Amino acid sequence: AQTVTQSQPEMSVQEAETVTLSCTYDTSESDYYLFWYKQPPSRQMILVIRQEAYKQQNATENRFSVNFQKAAKSFSLKISDSQLGDAAMYFCAYRSPTGNQFYFGTGTSLTVIP
């Protein structure tokens, strides 16, 4: 099974500043999909951004962008202009193109300081 590692259990950022959340993964596959999910206190899981491994260009969704380093098996999430509503648990996830299973990291709890 693939493993996904989030080495930062907790992070904090000042409102309007930028923060980067780290994620590494282990795989022998050359093609796969990576995701960042947000889980606010409501516990609802919300997709933030996704990246296809065959694409060299880093995905961007408004204030959210990723730094995808395929050789290093690294997939970090950058949140720019942090807002109070960004406070949540963030999960990194991996999916093989040939399988149905998703593998999640243990999450990073992000606090936004006013």
Next chain:
Amino acid sequence: NAGVTQTPKFQVLKTGQSMTLQCAQDMNHNSMYWYRQDPGMGLRLIYYSASEGTTDKGEVPNGYNVSRLNKREFSLRLESAAPSQTSVYFCASRMNWGLAVGETQYFGPGTRLLVL
């Protein structure tokens, strides 16, 4: 559009009791999943169903059974609940296009289960 719905939202069980968690999606998705979330453990896959009529074990299937009742519904059953099954349970669904661009999962709001 309701998306993925789960019932109940919260349940307390005594050790040894049984119960079924219900999940339904109205997005015509092929694949459905059950996860459990425990503190410091992230989400772990219990069972999934790639399509109607099929189910497969995930990472932590022991103590659970599932039924893919039809394309919309995927239930999770605890036959004899144990305190170790205290957790938050999430159902998710996905349109499985095989090798197509990585369709993501859509999650339900979760069921909080406490086993005493």
